[in-house]
Amino acid sequence: MTRILITGASRGLGLEFTKQYLERGDNVIATCRQPDKTEELERLQKEFGECLEIEQLDVTSEKSRVNLYQKLSDKSIKINLLINNAGIISGDEKESVAFGELYKEDFSKVFLVNTVSPILISERFLPLLKEANESVIVNISSMSGSISNRTRSGGYAYSSSKSALNMMTKTLSNELKERKITVVAIHPGWVKTDMGGENAPLELDSSITSIISVIDSLSIADTGKFLDWQGNEVNW
Numbered sequence: 738m739t740r741i742l743i744t745g746a747s748r749g750l751g752l753e754f755t756k757q758y759l760e761r762g763d764n765v766i767a768t769c770r771q772p773d774k775t776e777e778l779e780r781l782q783k784e785f786g787e788c789l790e791i792e793q794l795d796v797t798s799e800k801s802r803v804n805l806y807q808k809l810s811d812k813s814i815k816i817n818l819l820i821n822n823a824g825i826i827s828g829d830e831k832e833s834v835a836f837g838e839l840y841k842e843d844f845s846k847v848f849l850v851n852t853v854s855p856i857l858i859s860e861r862f863l864p865l866l867k868e869a870n871e872s873v874i875v876n877i878s879s880m881s882g883s884i885s886n887r888t889r890s891g892g893y894a895y896s897s898s899k900s901a902l903n904m905m906t907k908t909l910s911n912e913l914k915e916r917k918i919t920v921v922a923i924h925p926g927w928v929k930t931d932m933g934g935e936n937a938p939l940e941l942d943s944s945i946t947s948i949i950s951v952i953d954s955l956s957i958a959d960t961g962k963f964l965d966w967q968g969n970e971v972n973w
């Protein structure tokens with residue numbers, strides 16, 4: 738049985754991961770900031786029953802991370818796949834801040850959610866990942882974090898938070914290689930979500946179907962890679 742823990746599962750990519758993994762018979766721990774305000778997850782709960790566990794997790798909160806870890810640990814839950822998906826575009830979670838209007842709180846909030854939280858969550862939940870055989874950590878990164886592909890300006894906090902997430906991914910992959918835990922960063926494509934916007938060329942379901950097949954094909958030989966939704970390696 739495969740059990741998958743997903744952060745930021747209330748909408749967008751995280752919700753679609755939850756839906757598609759449930760549809761194919763996996764068990765999902767869908768985590769979100771406000772579980773009582775997620776109608777879509779409640780609908781999935783009615784459809785998939787015990788296969789879906791909806792849990793509160795604000796990725797930035799130590800208390801929230803510890804509470805969830807304790808709850809899962811008390812139930813001797815093993816996690817085969819952790820998807821660090823929760824992310825924000827800016828400090829106000831709406832629009833990037835332009836050069837000339839930058840302020841430090843924007844950077845600190847974006848880095849806290851997009852970069853620091855994935856590594857702290859991976860660290861916290863590691864004992865449950867170790868319990869499973871050859872488990873996998875996927876950090877949802879972005880092409881925006883690729884320094885060598887950068888051609889545009891703007892998006893200072895977001896793009897640099899994803900570059901730093903890529904470094905976290907590579908470093909963690911080295912940390913966990915001997916334990917046979919695979920760690921990768923995946924760029925999901927430019928996808929129609931609240932963050933991606935309606936002009937994005939990729940539909941949510943096709944991005945996630947494709948990412949799931951990339952994840953299925955991963956082995957420890959892939960650890961430390963930065964891949965796109967089709968499994969192509971992305972230049973750092």
Ligand SMILES: NC(=O)c1ccc[n+]([C@@H]2O[C@H](COP(=O)([O-])OP(=O)(O)OC[C@H]3O[C@@H](n4cnc5c(N)ncnc54)[C@H](OP(=O)(O)O)[C@@H]3O)[C@@H](O)[C@H]2O)c1
Pocket residue numbers: 744745746747748749750751769770771794795796797821822823824825850877878879880924925926927928929930931932933934937
């Ligand atoms: N869409 C794209 O084109 C695109 C491209 C490249 C990379 N990405 C990456 O893909 C991931 C998902 O993006 P998306 O497009 O699905 O974005 P989205 O539609 O804006 O959804 C973001 C999700 O993150 C959650 N979240 C934000 N802060 C959180 C926190 N502190 N604790 C827990 N959850 C939190 C949100 O929860 P609430 O509902 O509570 O706000 C929401 O579920 C992000 O890491 C993003 O950077 C997206």
